[in-house]
Amino acid sequence: MSRNTASRRPASAPTVGFVSLGCPKALVDSERILTQLRAEGYSISPSYEGADLVVVNTCGFIDSAVAESLEAIGEALDVNGRVIVTGCLGAKGDIVRQTHPKVLAVTGPHALDEVMAAVHKQLPKPHDPWTDLVPAAGLKLTPRHYAYLKISEGCNHRCTFCIIPSLRGDLVSRPVDEVLREAENLVKGGVKELLVISQDTSAYGVDVKYRTGFWNGRPVKTRMTELVSALGEFGAWVRLHYVYPYPHVDEVIPLMVEGKVLPYLDIPFQHASSRILKLMKRPAAAENTLARIRHWRERCPDLTIRSTFVVGFPGETEEEFRQLLDFLDEAQLDRVGAFAYSPVEGAAANALPGAVPEELKEERLARFMEHQARISEARLSQKIGRTLSVMIDEIAEDGIATGRTMGDAPEIDGIVTIEGGTNLQSGDQVRVAITHSDEHDLWGKVETTRG
DSSP, rough: OOOEEEEOOOSOEEEEEEEESSSSHHHHHHHHHHHHHTTTOOOOSSSSTTEEEEEEEEOOOOOHHHHHHHHHHHHHHHHHHHHHOOOOOOOHHHHHHOOOOSSSEOSSOOOHHHHHHHHHHOOOOSSOOOGGGGGOOOOOOOTTTTTEEEOEEESSOOTTOOOOHHHOOOOOOHHHHHHHHHHHHHHTTTOOEEEEEOOOGTTTTTTTOOEEEEEEEEEEEEEEHHHHHGGGGGEEEEOOOOOOOGGGGGGGHHHHHEEEEEEEEOOOOBBBBBBHHHHHHOOOOOOHHHHHHHHHHHOOOTTTTEEEEEEEEEEOOHHHHHHHHHHHHHHHOOOEEEEEEEEOTTOOGGGGGOOOHHHHHHHHHHHHHHHHHHHHHHHHHHTTEEEEEEEEEEEETTTTEEEEEOOOOOOSSSOOOESSSOOOOOOOOEEEEEEESSEEEEEEEEEEEEE
């Protein structure tokens, strides 16, 4: 989980402290709130001490996230005393108020209007808002050269280990013209990588029956394939996250071959056992999945596939866990994250029989990660000797630059460490000759530069 604080602007306006916790979808909510605050003339403080009040955007997905959110709220109350709570934990307002009864207001996720109403009640907005200081792209909590583009809210799935639908509701797709307008403004504002996010990116438009919208005078369906094809026209990297492997995902592969979309898919497979997947209420055709992966890679050999898995799900046997390891061997996934099952309050899976002991869950998690590490190391070693396009993220004082290939998303995947980066800047795209690798990262030397 990440924590982001916003930077201060010099002003005599009322000041709001802000902390953002949780996933990229929550980060986008934070950016919208900050943009509205600045548009109305509020000053944003990076600390609690100098602020007139504090907004805490919380996460409530798993127990550790709830604990971190409650701790952040408590810290803000101790230091400042005037706190508004929003985000996923806010959907469980009773937990927040029981723990911290002195909070001024509590709202759920994607609740811009409710948050602003609470701010207005406690801290009336300035008479003369400085709307000209807010760029068309809005305020961002990410570096200037990349941004998360949230295309929908909520989820129609009812995975038994997840409580997101109870926090964020069912799927609500954003109008396609609105998404494209936001993307265009982001690119005009200097963004060079668009990270497309939602709870289920593949389901974009299902709720509106793939309604046709209009962008620049031409029709565009509210559908993932048509949306990302249009996004590819802006000239930025387009990276797809949280993609369920529905049949129409196959249609995205040609767009990757054409260069419109990065050859990267973030697909949460979660497990390989058909029985466990059914208990999770997930798609249960593991063999089909392997065939799809082979087909995708035949058409797009440079495709990077990232996924997440849950080990120690209630009822998981040693045989089913070994089936998961066999799946890793067959699938040869490039990037993998894994979690030991956590009994999140309100999750239906908590009532399933056969709870796996904590020690066994942790032991399986360690075996899983060790197994995948060998696969990742082998796949990355195949890049040695190749020259790859790299997006520069950071330049150290010693001139060593770090960046990411097309196969690496920020914060969750690997990095490329580059010699001779003195003349580079964040957001530059360079050609890098890869010289070394390990199970996570790459090393190389700059060949050519493209700003």
